[in-house]
Amino acid sequence: MSVSEKSSPERRTLDQKMGQLSAVMMPLIEIGAMGFATYVFLYSLCIDYLLSPSPDYRSRGISPRRGTAIALMSIYCLLVLIVLLTWLRMLQVIWTNPGIIPLGHPDSEKQDVSWMGMEKYDAFISDYEGNPxxxxxxxxxxxxxxxxxxxxxxxxxxxxxYCPWAGGIISEGTHKFFIQFLFYGALYTTFSWIPIAIFLAERIRVMGSKPGVWIAMLPLCGIFMIFAVTMFFMTFWNQSINYTTIETLQRGGVHNIAMLATRRDPNTQSPRRNSLSHNSREKPNVLREVIRSDGREYVVFQTQPFVNPWDLGSMENLRTIMGNSILQWFLPFQMSPCINHDDVKGQYGWSREVLDMARDWERDHPDRRITLLSNTRRGRRRSS
Ligand SMILES: [Zn+2]
Structure with missing residues (x-):
């Protein structure tokens, strides 16, 4: 439990207000910086220096370079447009539906509250008692x-x-747009300072002038570029292993997973034992078996440390957030596939280690079956 989770209601209200304030202030600073960069790049460099240099520039041998100016202006405008588009799309989801869980009644205790639809899943992350x-x-x-x-x-x-720089919460609804925002932001900030540096060197060489606004652009773009590039690679890497930033910080811990189990029909055969693969693995760590008042039976497993229960392989991990086509990866329109929680097998896909754990238990309990495995097999048959 983090420090914030132990804090008083007053402290929580203060954190909330500070968070909301920073999520307004930081984007305003960024918009101001983009406005300044746009003025320097488009007006001061492209129009005033390259497209139609003043008589003073011309007298020093600086002639118009219309092709260069138009090419630079076009690329700059395109990058600004796509950065703003991904940012606005992210803000729209932040403000509408980032995946916030409804509040319960302040007096309610967990034994009085229904499972919020979680009983439909074959498996879910649970406490030691097998509750969500x-x-x-x-x-x-x-x-x-x-x-x-x-x-x-x-x-x-x-x-x-929670990212004040992006303007709010990065969650299953906004993660894809955040990654796109960082990617296009990294391209934009990298592109913005290189032409400035090249033509600044020319101005110093030919005219001996050192315009302050051009010089100011270099550290400004440099800082934002380092930030965007670093964050992009970190976030993209975490997604490729299917960890959120919070889960990365908790890496190494164990997960309790409650799996629905049913009695096997005595006439059906239990799965054939594959002694080699079965015996080569450790026995699954079962914390307890629970029978709920409605008769549902759950087996509560505990994973080994460092096992990521949501790791589906690099490409599939990326697809769950970025989408299933190349257009979805690059364009900020469609939401991530992982916001869909209709699959009864679980709210997110389960890793091979989790399925192996269930399979090993099932083989030791021929009269029982784990519904997650039956539904996984059924799903494979349907898709093949
Ligand atoms: Zn909460």
Whole structure:
């Protein structure tokens, strides 16, 4: 539990106000910096220096370079446009539906609250008793991978982090647009300073002048470029291994997973034992078996440390956020596939290690079956 999760209601209100204020101030600073960069790049460099240099420039041998000016202006405008488009799309989802979990009644305790539809899943992240995880501050259940955000004072689905620079929460709904924003932001900030540096060197050489606004552009773009490039590679790498930033910080821990189990029809055969692969693996760590009041039976497994239960392989991990086509990867329109939680197997896909764990248990319990495995096999048959 983080420090913020132990804090008082007053402290939480203060965190919330500070978070909301910073999510307004930081974007305003960025918009101001973009405005300044646009003035210097488009007007001072492209129009005033390259497209139609003043008589003073011409008398020093600086002639118009219309082709260069138009090419630079076109690329700059295109990059600004795509940066703004991805940013606005991200803000739209931040303000409308980033994946915020509804608040429960302040007096409700977990034994009184229904599972918020989580009973439909074959498997979910659970506590030691086999219940979904509970948030004391929201008074509601936490879906898999949800985390309580102190700035919003709410649980958010697949929360990555709260980013004042982007203008709000990075979660399952906004992660894709955040990655695109960083990618195009990295291209934009890199492109903005290189022509300035080249023509600044020319001006110093030919005219001996050192315009302050051109010089100011270099550290300004440089700082934002380092920030955007670093964040892009970090975020993209985390997504390729299917970890959010929060999960990366918690890496190494174990996960409790409750899996629905049913009694096997005595007439059906249990899966054939593959002694080689079975015996070569450790026995699954089962914390307990639970029978709920409605008769549903759950087996609560615990993963080994460092096992990522959501790792589906690099490409599939990226597809769950970025989309299933190249257009979806680069254009900020369609939402990520992972916001769809209709699959009864789980709220997100389960890794091979999780399925192996269930398979090993099933082989030791020939009279029982884990519904996650039956539905996985059925899904494969349907897709083949
Ligand atoms: Zn919460």
């Amino acid at each position: 995880q509970w948030c004391d501050k929201c008074h509601n259940w936490k879906p898999d991978r949800a985390h309580h955000c102190r700035e919003l004072n709410r649980c958010v689905r697949r929360m990555d982090h």
